[in-house]
Amino acid sequence: xxxxxxxxxxxxxxxxxxxxxxxxxxxxxxxxxxxxxxxxxxxxxxxxxxxxxxxxxxxxxxxxxxxxxxxxxxxxxxxxxxxxxxxxxxxxxxxxxxxxxxxxxxxxxxxxxxxxxxxxxxxxxxxxxxxxxxxxxxxxxxxxxxxxxxxxxxxxxxxxxxxxxxxxxxxxxxxxxxxxxxxxxxxxxxxxxxxxxxxxxxxxxxxxxxxxxxxxxxxxxxxxxxxxxxxxxxxxxxxxxxxxxxxxxxxxxxxxxxxxxxxxxxxxxxxxxxxxxxxxxxxxxxxxxxxxxxxxxxxxxxxxxxxxxxxxxxxxxxxxxxxxxxxxxxxxxxxxxxxxxx
Numbered sequence: 001x002x003x004x005x006x007x008x009x010x011x012x013x014x015x016x017x018x019x020x021x022x023x024x025x026x027x028x029x030x031x032x033x034x035x036x037x038x039x040x041x042x043x044x045x046x047x048x049x050x051x052x053x054x055x056x057x058x059x060x061x062x063x064x065x066x067x068x069x070x071x072x073x074x075x076x077x078x079x080x081x082x083x084x085x086x087x088x089x090x091x092x093x094x095x096x097x098x099x100x101x102x103x104x105x106x107x108x109x110x111x112x113x114x115x116x117x118x119x120x121x122x123x124x125x126x127x128x129x130x131x132x133x134x135x136x137x138x139x140x141x142x143x144x145x146x147x148x149x150x151x152x153x154x155x156x157x158x159x160x161x162x163x164x165x166x167x168x169x170x171x172x173x174x175x176x177x178x179x180x181x182x183x184x185x186x187x188x189x190x191x192x193x194x195x196x197x198x199x200x201x202x203x204x205x206x207x208x209x210x211x212x213x214x215x216x217x218x219x220x221x222x223x224x225x226x227x228x229x230x231x232x233x234x235x236x237x238x239x240x241x242x243x244x245x246x247x248x249x250x251x252x253x254x255x256x257x258x259x260x261x262x263x264x265x266x267x268x269x270x271x272x273x274x275x276x277x278x279x280x281x282x283x284x285x286x287x288x289x290x291x292x293x294x295x296x297x298x299x300x301x302x303x304x305x306x307x308x309x310x311x312x313x314x315x316x317x318x319x320x321x322x323x324x325x326x327x328x329x330x331x332x333x334x335x336x337x338x339x340x341x342x
Contacts (some may be wrong), residue, residue: 001082003015003205005202008073012215014114020045020187021047021091022046022091022092022093022183022187023045023046023047023048023089023091023092023093024037024040024092024093024095024187025047025048025050025086025088025092025093025094025095025264026044026047026048026049026094026095026097027048027050027083027094027095027096027097027098027106027110028050028051028097028098028099028102028106029051029055029056029059029064029079029097030055030097030098030099030151030157030278031120031149031150031151031157031158031278031281032049032097032145032147032149032278033049033095033098033123034049034064034066034157034266035066035098035147035149035157035159035165036095036097036157036168036188036191037064037077038064038066038075038077038157038190039159039165039191039193040187040188040191040194040289041075041077041181042073042075042191042192042279043187043191043192044189045187045190045191047078048077048078048079048080048086049064049077049078049079049080049207049275050079050080050081050082050083050086051079051080051081052082053152053154054080054096054154054155055154055155055203056079056080056081056175057154058154058155058156059077059155059200060079061081062074062155062220063075063076063077064079064155064157065155065156065157065271066157066158066159067156067157067158067159067269067270068158068159068162068269068295069160069162069267069268069269069323070140070162070283072243072293079092079110081233082109082113083109083110083112083113083114084109084112084113086113086114087179088114088115088118090117091179092118093109093118093119093121093180093184094114094118094119094120094121094125095121095123095143095254096110096120096121096122096123096129096133097123097124098124099124099125099130099278099282099289099290099291100124100125100129100211100291100293100294100295101133101290101291101293101294102126102131103124103133103290103320104132105263107120107132107133107136107263110136110137110185111136111137114239116136116137116138117137117138117139117277118137118139118313119137119139119140119141119180120133120137120139120140120141120160120288121140121141121142121143121170121174121184122140122142122143123143123145123294124143124203125145125209125210125215125278125291125294126214126291126294126295126298127202127205127206127211127298128294128298129294130142130174130202131171131173133173133176134173138150139180140172141170141171141172141173141174141180141181141201142170142172142173142200142202142205143168143169143170143171143183144167144168144169144198144201144207144254145166145168145208146166146167146168146208147159147161147165147166147167147168147193147253147261148160148161148166148243148261148264148266148274149161149178149304150275151281152275152283152284152285153272153279154283155335158159158274160215160266160267160269160274161261161264161266161267162264162265162267163263163264163265164192164193164262164264165191165192165193166193166194167193167194167195167260168185168188168193168194169185169197169198169201169204170184170185170188170194170196170197170198170201170202171193171195171197171198171199171200171201171202172199172201173201173202174202174203174295175197175199175201176199177197177198182197185197195307200248203248203249203250203251204251204254206242206247206249207249207250207254207259208250208254209238209249209295209298209299210235210238210239210242210249211232211235211254211257212277212295213231213295213296213299213313213316214227214231214234214235215240215276215278215279215280215291215292215295216234216275216279216290216292216295216296216316216317216319216320217230217231217234217316217335218276218277218279218280218330218336219276219279219280219283219290219292219320219323219330220316220319220320220323220330220332220338221331221332221333221334221335221338222276222330222331223275223276223280224245224331225334225335225336226336226339227335228332229339230312230335230338231336231341233312233339233342234296234299234302234312234316235268235307237299237303237310237311237312237313238299238313240308241299241302241303241306241308241310242299242302243307244302244303244306245302245306247302248322251294255284276330278291279291279292279295279320280330282328283323283324283329284330286327288324289324290323290324292316292317292320292321293317295314296313296316296317296320296322297313297317299313300313300317312342315338316338319333319338
């Protein structure tokens with residue numbers, strides 16, 4: 001594994017500036033945001049991360065550490081603590097990568113600092129973020145992010161795939177595409193992501209939502225025991241609800257996690273496989289909040305609107321809240337015990 005220190009890398013712009021005028025402002029530099037920022041930076045694009053707390057402080061002092069199965073590099077990426085520290089330009093594109101529970105506050109802060117013409121691309125789980133963004137900004141895009149990444153300590157992120165870093169498809173919200181959408185996909189494709197413009201981006205995001213119903217199970221029950229059965233029950237309940245709501249969500253590539261990871265060559269980093277998903281990581285990191293209300297809670301909401309019972313996802317939503325409130329760690333209750341409650 002190659003190791004590169006931030007001290008060996010130039011802190012200023014490259015000679016002659018960046019090859020493209022577009023700057024990517026990544027708001028929410030966690031596992032996804034910081035990995036995307038790192039890959040864009042490595043591809044020669046201008047990147048500004050917006051991070052908070054100790055994570056911001058470490059990046060500002062020493063650079064962002066990116067770990068993969070093949071290398072460990074420290075990258076001198078520009079970082080700010082909030083949007084009001086950023087001077088936004090006409091060529092900036094905001095990649096919003098906060099968790100869904102932080103979206104409204106993030107967009108309010110962004111609106112106070114950036115012009116309403118600023119394009120916002122929602123690289124987030126769930127299906128509620130784009131609508132919130134469109135209340136505040138005219139040009140909003142949805143993105144389906146599938147990338148095995150992790151962020152468990154300040155200043156450090158991991159990317160576990162080797163052939164490509166992941167897949168990020170982008171489309172205009174609520175549907176359609178345009179030249180900016182294609183330009184963003186081209187930039188991501190040059191930065192080691194598979195990325196294509198999609199005119200039906202919300203169909204893909206609903207497909208990803210079904211997969212994300214597993215996140216709460218991992219965060220509550222850990223990675224052992226009968227989690228597969230519990231996940232399948234939550235997901236089948238989700239599919240039933242979306243069908244009742246007449247929402248399209250079937251996308252084979254999004255649903256097939258195992259083959260996708262095989263195709264990407266997902267490996268270990270220093271002998272450690274990737275742990276759980278984003279909600280599991282939030283609990284382990286002690287983040288103080290999780291996005292379960294916007295994942296399993298979305299199914300609960302849709303079920304109540306359509307009159308379809310959702311006992312599995314309701315229980316997972318409640319147990320995720322208990323996990324957070326009681327400061328429990330994943331595995332405090334087994335999947336078998338949760339199934340028994342059902």
